[in-house]
Amino acid sequence: MHVASFFRQLRAVRGKPFPYVWVPEVHKDGVHFHVHFAVGSFIPRGQIDTAWGRGWVHIKQLNDLPVGSGAMAESRVAANYLSKYVSKSFLDTGNGVIRPPGLHRFDVAQGFKPSVVKVPGTSRDEVIEHASGAMGGRPARLWTSDEVDDWKAPPALWLQWDGR
Template sequence: MAEFFRGLRGALEDKPLPYVWVPEWHESGHGLHLHFAVNTFVRHRLIEDVWGRGFVSIKRITGQRHGAPKVEGARIAARYLSKYVAKTFDSEDLGGRHRYEVAQGFQPRAVRFTATSDDEALERSIDLMGGALPARFWSSAETEDWQGPPARWVQWT
């Protein structure tokens, strides 16, 4: 994937190219494909040429209001990709692969806080998300053979 995005950035005149990609197992369970988003329109043919490894399907993520701040479009793209990140919690192991990856230099800012309970952590998270309730919550306690320390994951749509 790093090679693909270097090639794509090169084809776009080496301008900084923020992106995020998420792998997903094919429905058959054989092989991975990926979903990705960038902050600019890229022609289908250019993606095919740079990818050079088979089938390419693209779609423009819609829903942003005309004249809305760019962050609105980013949130729409994040909602779209979060569906695929969420699926990896319910599917087979990704074999050490990342659940998602972002372009170097464009990693999201970490927001750290401490809490003394799951409920307090969830309450603080809801406050940080502007009071919106999460659409999905996952806990390692739900996974019978979980081997690591307790983990939680919350998704907002």
């Protein structure tokens, strides 16, 4: 797979493992993919071009943070950016593509898997309240499987907090 090869090459060019997260997105043609990814530190454009080696690369620096913002604020900005592409996957039929259930919508670097945080609750509202407390505020966006008429899986809830 091109993405796996790209990240192996980028690790080799950088000389060490580094954390990243990536999200695939289907092109409007419904056949081809491109990848959005975020890293926690600056990587020179030339290193990315060399590691990819397959043509066009577009880089967007995620900034617009107040001076002195810490790692949590920076991570939230990156998560906010990538979540647009993760959330498109639930029922992305706008381009005639229906994604088969069970496929990954994002992946992280080997050795950098996020830890699981269980959010207790006996109701959706209670779970949202506990998660909001852990995240320091209410979510900016919410998606629930209740919005899908023919949902055929256990109830699902997705929350997104603002990048700030």
